[in-house]
Amino acid sequence: MTQRRHLLQAASALGASALLPGFAHAQSGAKKFQGVTLNVSTFSAAYPKLLQQYLPEFEALTGAKVNYDAPSFPVYNQRADLELSTKGSAYDVVNVTFIYSSRWINSGWLTPLDDFIKNPNLTPADWDVNDFLPGARAPETGRDGKLYGIPWTAEALLSASSRFDLVQQAGLAYPDTTDDLVKVLRAVNKKERVAGFVSDSHYGWTFVPYLHAFGGDVFRKAPDDLYPTLDTPEAIAAAEYYASLLREFGPDGAITYTPDQVTQALKLGRVNFTDAGQLHLAQLGDAATSKTLKTLKFGQVPKGPAGRFPGTAVHGLGIPVGSKNKEAAWAFIQWALSKQTTRKAVLAGYGSPARRSDIDSQEFRAKQVINGNDLAQLALDSIEQASRTGHMKYRTVSVYPQVDQQLNKAIALIASGQASARQALQQAQAQSITELKRAGQNL
């Protein structure tokens, strides 16, 4: 492993420096950030994992040493929130998580990046910040109009079926509406010991499209009126529907499934349907580990009485305001999301890039055709739709994380039979109001 590292470093030093002109003048003499140790932290996911492999290239280029920390999603968020809240200097580069982006940006815990981008000494001219989807840059922009994070993923929540052959055997088509979904699940549940449906337990992400589909919403009118609307009749109907999906068609322990467990379950063909982002769904196309490659099918999230509202998510890399190595941190971000690096990732099978040039590229579109499904097109359609209807505005609110947790707990309570939909949501509503008031919101 160390040998490979050295080889990679040597090769990279020769090759990469030519591609990244920003460091051309640093080649002569000492490396630009020699002796600097960068602490990078993000949650463990497909792109960060690829970045970890490419780290030697960055280290060879700049002479900096990178400590790369990638815990699980809930652990990462809790630690990052704590560290950022005290404006500490433990991390130089952090992941700006989609549900926390507004909270962190608008509390002044992140550094604005516009100056770094505009500075020709720090950023090569062709790095092109406008190549990133506007819809992906929007959640990373603060109320003051400055950009605080560079997106590395722009994904949409899509529906997937790992054993579509069972659906076809039952003589049904891919479910389009919420009623269709129930019909299909009833037909295929437990056939060949394959459970019908599961989704990752972050219900503040996976459930909300259904909430919208039934005509409900999280807040009355985000971002202006933040009064929560979790206990409206539509919300209750949506929660009842969704929780019953988990209860009737879910595998054992469905409400504790983490995203990786969901991916694993689909790869092994233990569960049929799920809703997930391409960040995970793209992995189902990995021929080496996926047993269900030949029976995969993807589709959009189901349409409900009020329409179809696919969820979208954007994560980005940012610099905490307390970091002591901001320039080196920017060098890292700029390298990690340069056209060369993102293209490399796309070629390796990465499924949810945020750069337009990558999304439009031939290689990406070709790689994302999995078992005949054009995953990329589906995602693009969903993202397009989201930007038109604006139903993701609820997420741009700085107090969303608290409500997110309430939704998680509420669905878990309903699905495990501990409370009825009405009780659970009324509780969530009351708690949300308390928490919002505690966070200083005037309701």
Place this chain on the structure above:
Amino acid sequence: MSTTLILHPGTGWEAARRRAFLWGLLPSLAVLLAITLVPAAALLVASFTPLSLTDAAGTFRFDDPLVNYRHLLEDERFLRSIATQLKLSVSSVALQLAVGLALALLLNGRSRLLAATRTAFLVPMVLPPIVVALIWKILYTPDVSPVHRALEAVGLPVRSLIANPDTALWAISLADTWQWFPFTMLMVLAALQMVPDEPLEAASLDGANRWQLFRYIVFPHIRPVLVVCGLFRLIDSFKAFPLIYVLTDGGPGSVTEVTNYYGFIQAFNFSYWGYASAIAMVILAGVFALSWLVGRLGWNDHDKR
């Protein structure tokens, strides 16, 4: 021992000796003051403010000192967490006492084998709590658990215990008992040494059987130890954290969310430090009361000399 000191009050070397002891004691007292009383005072002060780190300057105010405590009384999640804590504590302490007592009685013998097994039984108690949590996470995850798979193989498939709200708390209780029963076992073993032989000899001469010997002679002797042991474990059970963190994260729903965990969530998930301080004060008050009770029961025999 103290006779030497009392006989010559006020004389030179007597006072010098007292001063010497004071110097020995002072560093500890100073350190303890700095690291326990000062933070506790800071905690108390913070609990009187709505301190939240999204707006640290603005929320550090004292205009309504009891705001957090009032909220606590109305907070259903907090009140439920107390009930959960009590359920967990009482069930696991009762189990620990039962298992510890049974094993102590069994292993109370003078043979090398028994001595070796007594040592081996200590292992669960000294393992790092996070490792215990991981061991039980493996056992409770149906995909990898040998127990679940064995049960499935014989045709008795069992659903995941930690994902089921009815059994989640019991699952944690079981893991906690596994971890801490050696404590009770050791304490009872030590107490069994103190049981005097004469009544036992006399009673068995009179024809008493083992159960009667236990019930009328042994048990009364070890009862005080059992009580102290139970109280110690009760106090320690308020700290339960790694098991819940790894196994259930307070769920499913909030059925395994104990007060300590709820405080952790409030403090370190959303930085509601004022509110979390109030929760911590409540737990601290409970610990204080129980510790005082332990002290009162006279275990503190350093005093009696």
Place this chain on the structure above:
Amino acid sequence: MTSANPTFSPPISTPISTHLPLPAPRPRAEPASEPPLSGTRRAGWLRRHARGLAAVALLLVVMFPFLWLVQLAFKPGADIFEDSLLFVPTLEGFRSLLQGNFLKSFWNSLAVSTLSTGLSLLIGVPAAYALTRWQFKWRRHVALWILVTRMAPPIAFTIPFFLAYRWLGLQDTILGLAIVYLTFNLAIVIWLMQTFFEAVPTALEEAAYIDGCGVWQAFWRITLPLAAPGLAATAVLCFIFAWNDFFYALILTRTNAITAPVAIVNFLQYEGWEWTKIAASGTLVMFPVVIFTVLVRTYLVRGLTAGGVKD
């Protein structure tokens, strides 16, 4: 006034009632000879060893979870989801721990535990001695204070400590963590060493005073050497408690001073629970502690009850 306290007797005790009543009751000794008739030999053997057999059987049942973790550490990664008990053991799990932060966290754990033990002993031993030999008015209150310190839930201290450390710059440092550990280790040292010092007869010290020694000279020359085994046991207990801590390390460390128990949590990842790594790291983290326990098993109870058990 006791200075002769039987504090060093190991917790092996006499049996309450070992067997069915023999003609001549000898409850202190196990019968040495076997019954003369060979027919009842097997029955007698079983009866005699029933307790031992039951103990071993129970031991296997109780230790099963622990043993399962250890064997999982040696299993090849692909077989994790298989059911076979037979496999070719591999050190792959341990080797994979070498990349990344785990080794560093292991060293951090060692450093913090050692530092914490050293500090606690340095500050606590003189205090324990003073409390033993000096009867003063507020002894009871100090005792209660020390007990509460030992018993208080970590969350009560982490909030103020977290803020203070941010301000003092001790966040994510080994020294900072060692200081926090004093909250429980100092109490342990004070309580345990009191029992050991009580066992040292004052006559020896008084002889030294007559010879002109000061209080602490006598302590250093006479009392401490006599209490040395107790000191060693206390040191080991402090080490174990510091090593095992999870909560303080979780909150107060980030990347620099991260300790082994917290590093394990990093293996619970988004992309897949790396079971082999978890098992291997778990095995490594508990290894020193188990070894030490065997060494100090006699004093373990006293340490855990802060000296509350008389024996």
